[in-house]
């Protein structure tokens with residue numbers, strides 16, 4: 001696991017370099033994409049690089065991690081709307097190559113099976129972007145006595161609904177369920193980049209990177225993966241134990257420490 005610490009701007013630049021490198025190496029990469037406020041820092045940079053002509057998505061395909069159950073794709077808080085607003089409408093990733101679970105499917109279980117099969121049919125994820133929930137969730141794989149390997153319908157933790165209420169006009173509007181890619185497809189991704197920003201993520205980051213591997217901190221399973229890069233700002237890194245802090249590198253001004 002490589003840990004890189006820097007300002008929000010430096011994190012953005014490095015996340016930009018990492019995707020440029022990935023798509024140069026494999027233009028038809030299958031990308032795993034995330035939503036949330038952290039991912040905005042990443043997408044802003046990708047859009048900038050695209051405008052500069054340094055990044056092309058034309059041959060790539062993407063699978064988003066999750067979608068709320070019950071929100072139609074035109075709902076402003078649906079993850080389809082988020083992705084359109086912050087990435088898809090700005091870059092050349094063909095919209096029909098950009099998959100997001102359908103939160104309005106009449107049979108959500110069947111939609112989960114379809115989504116899982118579509119990821120498999122593409123050969124799995126090459127490059128997975130992840131944020132982390134304050135409770136250590138990834139995608140919407142919430143802490144609990146067990147985790148699921150496959151795409152499934154998840155009950156959102158109250159803590160998660162509360163954290164995400166900031167995007168909705170009232171907390172009651174936050175859906176109770178979401179379709180999420182499971183731990184299997186995430187851990188099978190060939191490369192993973194986890195990004196965390198802000199002190200409110202510090203405990204989750206500490207538990208994920210330095211605690212025991214446990215279903216109560218889903219992100220802790222990333223410790224078992226061979227190719228994970230973790231990008232943190234000082235707030236998110238503030239509770240890391242010394243042994244991890246010593247092995248972490250500062251992201252250089254030009255974002256080139258990986």
Ligand code: GLP
Pocket residue numbers: 034035036037038039065066130131132133134138139140160164
């Ligand atoms: C959301 C998403 C996750 C995301 C996380 C953190 O609920 N399902 O994929 O990584 O929570 O979000 P944020 O970056 O807004 O803190």
